[in-house]
Amino acid sequence: MRLNLFWKLGFAFFALLIAVLLPVDFYAERALRRDYERNGFEELAAIARIALAHPPQLINCSYTASREFACIETWVAQMAASGVRVTVIASNGQVLADSQSDPSTMENHAGRPEIRDAFAKGDGQSIRHSVTIKSDLLYYAVRLSPAGAPPVVLRFALPLQTVDRAIWEFRRRLWLASLVMLLVTGTASLLISRSFSDRVDRLTKFSLRVAEGDFRPIEADRSGDTLDSLAVSLNQTAAQLDGTIRALTEERNLSSAILASMVEGVAVVNSSERLLFSNEGFAEILDLDMPPQSGKALVEVVRQTELIEAVRGVLKGEPRVETEIVTGTLRQHFFAVTVASVRAAETSGAVIVLHDITELRKLERVRRDFVANVSHELRTPLTAIQGFAETLLAGAIDDPQNRLHFLEIILEHSRRLARLTEDLLMLSKMDADRLELEIRRLGVSQFVESCIETTQRPAAEKDLRISVNLQQPLPDIAADRRRIAEVLQNLLDNAMQYTPSGGQIMISASANGTEVIFTVSDTGIGIPRADQSRIFERFYRVDVARSREVGGTGLGLSIAKHLVEVHGGRIWVESEVGQGSQFHFTVPIFDPERAAVRPAR
Ligand code: ADP
Numbered sequence: 183m184r185l186n187l188f189w190k191l192g193f194a195f196f197a198l199l200i201a202v203l204l205p206v207d208f209y210a211e212r213a214l215r216r217d218y219e220r221n222g223f224e225e226l227a228a229i230a231r232i233a234l235a236h237p238p239q240l241i242n243c244s245y246t247a248s249r250e251f252a253c254i255e256t257w258v259a260q261m262a263a264s265g266v267r268v269t270v271i272a273s274n275g276q277v278l279a280d281s282q283s284d285p286s287t288m289e290n291h292a293g294r295p296e297i298r299d300a301f302a303k304g305d306g307q308s309i310r311h312s313v314t315i316k317s318d319l320l321y322y323a324v325r326l327s328p329a330g331a332p333p334v335v336l337r338f339a340l341p342l343q344t345v346d347r348a349i350w351e352f353r354r355r356l357w358l359a360s361l362v363m364l365l366v367t368g369t370a371s372l373l374i375s376r377s378f379s380d381r382v383d384r385l386t387k388f389s390l391r392v393a394e395g396d397f398r399p400i401e402a403d404r405s406g407d408t409l410d411s412l413a414v415s416l417n418q419t420a421a422q423l424d425g426t427i428r429a430l431t432e433e434r435n436l437s438s439a440i441l442a443s444m445v446e447g448v449a450v451v452n453s454s455e456r457l458l459f460s461n462e463g464f465a466e467i468l469d470l471d472m473p474p475q476s477g478k479a480l481v482e483v484v485r486q487t488e489l490i491e492a493v494r495g496v497l498k499g500e501p502r503v504e505t506e507i508v509t510g511t512l513r514q515h516f517f518a519v520t521v522a523s524v525r526a527a528e529t530s531g532a533v534i535v536l537h538d539i540t541e542l543r544k545l546e547r548v549r550r551d552f553v554a555n556v557s558h559e560l561r562t563p564l565t566a567i568q569g570f571a572e573t574l575l576a577g578a579i580d581d582p583q584n585r586l587h588f589l590e591i592i593l594e595h596s597r598r599l600a601r602l603t604e605d606l607l608m609l610s611k612m613d614a615d616r617l618e619l620e621i622r623r624l625g626v627s628q629f630v631e632s633c634i635e636t637t638q639r640p641a642a643e644k645d646l647r648i649s650v651n652l653q654q655p656l657p658d659i660a661a662d663r664r665r666i667a668e669v670l671q672n673l674l675d676n677a678m679q680y681t682p683s684g685g686q687i688m689i690s691a692s693a694n695g696t697e698v699i700f701t702v703s704d705t706g707i708g709i710p711r712a713d714q715s716r717i718f719e720r721f722y723r724v725d726v727a728r729s730r731e732v733g734g735t736g737l738g739l740s741i742a743k744h745l746v747e748v749h750g751g752r753i754w755v756e757s758e759v760g761q762g763s764q765f766h767f768t769v770p771i772f773d774p775e776r777a778a779v780r781p782a783r
Contacts, residue, residue: 190375191371191374191375192368192371192372192375195364195367195368195371196364196368199360199363199364199367203356203357203360206356207353207356210352210353210356211349211352211353214345214348214349214352215345215349218344218345218348219309219320219345222320222340222342222345223307223320223322225266225340226266226307226320226321226322226338226339226340227305227322229261229264229266229338230305230322230324230336230338232261233261233268233324233326233336233338234324234326234336236257237257237326237328237336238253238254238257238258238270238326238336239253239254239257240253240254240326240328240331240334254270254278254279255279257270257279258270258279258280258281259281261281261338262281262282265340266281266338266339266340267280267281267282267315267319267338267339267340267341268280268281268336268337268338268339269281269291269336269337269338269339270334270335270336270337271291271297271323271334271335271337272332272334273301273332273333273334273335274290274292275290275291275292275293275297276290276291277290277291278334280314282314282315283314283315288314289313291337294308294310294321294323295308295310296308296321296322296323296337297323297335297337299323300323300324300325300335300337301325301333301335304324304325305322305323305324305325306322306323307320307321307322307323308321309321309342312339315341317341317342317343318341318342318343319339319340319341319342320339320340320341320342321337321338321339322337322338322339323335323336323337323338324336378409381403381409381413382409384400384413385400385409385412385413385416388400388413388416388420389416392416392420392423395427397420397421397423397424397427399417399420399421400413400416400417402414402417441459441461442461442462444461444463445463445538446463446535446536446537446538447460447461447463447464447465447466447467447468447517447534447535447536448460448461448463448464448533448534448535448536449461449464449533449534450524450531450532450533450534451480451493451497451531451532451534452529452530452531453497453529453530453531455479455480455481455493455494455497456477456478456479456480457474457475457476457477457478457479457480457483458476458477458529458531459476460473460474460483461473463536464534464536467509467515467517467536467538468483468484468485468486468509468536469509469510470483480493486507486508486509488505488506488507488519489505489507489519489521489534491505492504492505492519492521492534493521493532493534495521496521496522496523496532497523497531497532499523500523501522501523502520502521502522502523503520503521504518504519504520504521505518505519505521506518506519506539507519507536514540515538515540516538516539516540516542516543517536517537517538517539517540518536518537518539519534519535519536519537520534520535520537521533521534521535522535548720551721552720552721555720555721555736556606559602559721559735559736560599560602562595562730563595563596563598563599563602564595564599566591566592566595567592567595567596567599570588570589570591570592571592573588574588574589594733597733598733598735601733601735602735602737605735605737605738605741606737608737608741609720609737609740609741612741612744612748617665617748619662619665619748619749620662620663620664621660621661621662621749622660622661622662622663623658623659623660623772624658624659624660624661624663624666624772625658626652626656626657626658626659626691626698627652627656629659629663629666629667629670630650630652630670630689630691630700631650632667633667633670633671633674633689634648634650634674634689636671637671637674637675637678640678641678641687644678644683645683645684646678646681646683646684646685646686646687647685647686647687648674648686648687648688648689649686649687649688649689650688650689650690651688651689651690651691652690652691653690653691653692653693656691656692656693656698657693657698657771657772658771658772659697659698659769659770659771659772660749660769660770660771660772660773660776661749661769661770662749665745665748665749666745666749666769668741668742668745669742669745669746669753669767670689670700670702672738672739672741672742673702673742673765673767674687674689674702675738676734676738676739676765677702677703677704677706677763677765678704679732679733679734680704680706680707680728680732680763681704681705681706681707681762682706682707685704685705685706685762686704686705687702687703687704687705688701688702688703688704689701689702690703693771695771696770696771697751697768697769697770697771698768698769698771699766699767699768700766700767700768700769701764701765701766702764702765703762703763703764703765704762704763705761705762706762706763707759707760708757708758708759708760708761708762708763709724709755709757709759709763710724710759711757714755714757717739717755718739718740718742718743718753719740720736720737720740721735721736721737721740722736722740723736742767746767746768746769749769749770750769750770751767751768751769751770752767752768753765753766753767753768754766754767
């Protein structure tokens with residue numbers, strides 16, 4: 183690159199020099215030659231004027247045997263002293279005398295142009311090669327017409343060799359000067375090209391560095407020329423690129439982080455139904471082993487036809503399609519699918535969002551079941567009350583044997599209705615979070631005793647033995663006395679209801695450091711394993727007919743569970759069919775420090 187630039191610049195300088203030199207040489211030679219010839223002719227004309235003023239003696243010129251015109255020859259010799267060649271030619275062209283040759287050996291000069299002109303017009307000039315002295319000459323001739331003698335021509339000639347010498351001298355100097363100039367400019371071009379290519383090299387390296395992502399600025403050389411301003415503008419471009427790339431990277435990282443942390447499944451497909459992107463949630467929801475690779479066909483990844491159909495709908499032009507899919511076979515999960523069209527600069531496709539609505543569906547089912555259950559629960563006592571009331575009205579009121587029995591049935595069912603309404607009210611309070619708790623310090627044995635008091639009589643009636651077994655000493659608990667008593671009462675009621683006569687019921691309590699564990703055990707009918715996890719659900723009963731028979735609503739345990747949990751405790755059951763059941767629940771130990779900061783709900 184450096185050598186290249188150097189040679190290019192050097193060649194340019196050289197070509198420029200030659201381009202200037204050649205015409206200079208050409209025109210200078212022509213000018214010099216013309217100037218010399220003009221000067222030559224002027225010199226010859228001046229000599230001619232002198233010659234005319236002192237013409238040779240042509241009349242009475244003595245004739246010698248060896249020298250034809252001695253007097254002319256003398257004159258010629260005198261004139262030739264000025265350094266020019268002098269020739270005298272007669273009107274017939276015969277050379278009478280010549281300063282450099284023997285006239286007798288010279289040919290007839292009548293045809294020479296300057297001679298012809300001189301005889302015709304008085305003077306004539308020409309530049310020719312002289313055959314006689316074998317060199318180029320400037321010729322100038324004048325006619326001399328002496329009185330009483332035929333005219334002759336006096337011709338003066340100057341050799342051209344001196345012109346050629348002068349021109350060659352000029353040329354030598356010109357070319358020498360040019361050579362020196364070439365050397366100087368060559369060195370200058372070397373230096374300039376070296377510094378220039380150094381700077382261009384630095385800029386090239388800088389742009390390569392920028393292409394690789396290194397945006398550190400290049401040092402400006404402050405020479406103030408175009409390369410310098412190029413470096414400054416490249417620096418600005420690099421800084422802008424750096425800023426833009428940083429902003430884009432940050433934005434991309436942020437979006438990736440958002441998409442990755444989303445529980446919703448998000449995926450993007452292109453117009454040919456191939457996945458461009460999917461987040462972890464998407465793979466998790468569709469139960470894929472790993473996130474699908476970009477470019478994979480959607481049908482290879484997704485089995486749910488509703489989802490594929492929705493995507494196709496959007497790709498065909500619909501702006502948005504919503505549907506629902508179900509995943510899992512044993513534990514079903516429901517997902518709302520929203521597919522919307524996306525259009526980027528050149529690509530178009532669809533974005534899929536999967537949102538878990540399992541909880542919502544479950545709640546909807548629970549609400550539906552709840553309404554159905556409540557209606558069902560209300561219908562039985564209401565039908566009974568209505569039926570017996572109608573029977574009484576229809577005349578049974580006058581039947582002293584049965585009317586009391588009928589009225590008792592009506593009373594029993596209305597009590598049941600009242601219990602049901604009370605439980606429902608309680609549930610609605612709990613659901614609306616309007617249950618107010620008055621958490622106080624509560625002594626366990628005192629609290630258990632008071633609960634048993636109310637149970638003693640019905641237990642004795644059913645021939646059930648109630649015993650209490652409290653670990654000693656027991657710490658006090660933090661609880662709302664009325665609510666926690668409801669829990670224990672409910673468990674005792676159930677134990678009495680589901681334990682046949684002669685059975686035993688035991689209440690025990692122990693502490694584990696942070697909480698007191700209460701246990702109500704009975705020797706009753708027990709609960710099948712499959713039902714154990716469900717008896718805390720609303721309206722769930724193991725044996726519906728039996729529950730109704732003993733006046734149960736199916737809500738007692740669900741209320742108990744809720745009450746225990748709002749106290750910060752747990753409730754669970756252990757049971758064996760035919761052996762009996764143990765219901766356990768925990769209540770936190772009273773902590774004076776926490777009590778001071780914990781506001782009563
Ligand atoms: P219910 O008003 O029907 O007693 P619960 O919510 O109190 O409603 O109890 C739910 C179901 O759990 C009962 O219907 C019964 O089948 C079962 N169950 C509760 N306690 C016992 C127990 N001590 N022994 C046997 N089964 C029980």
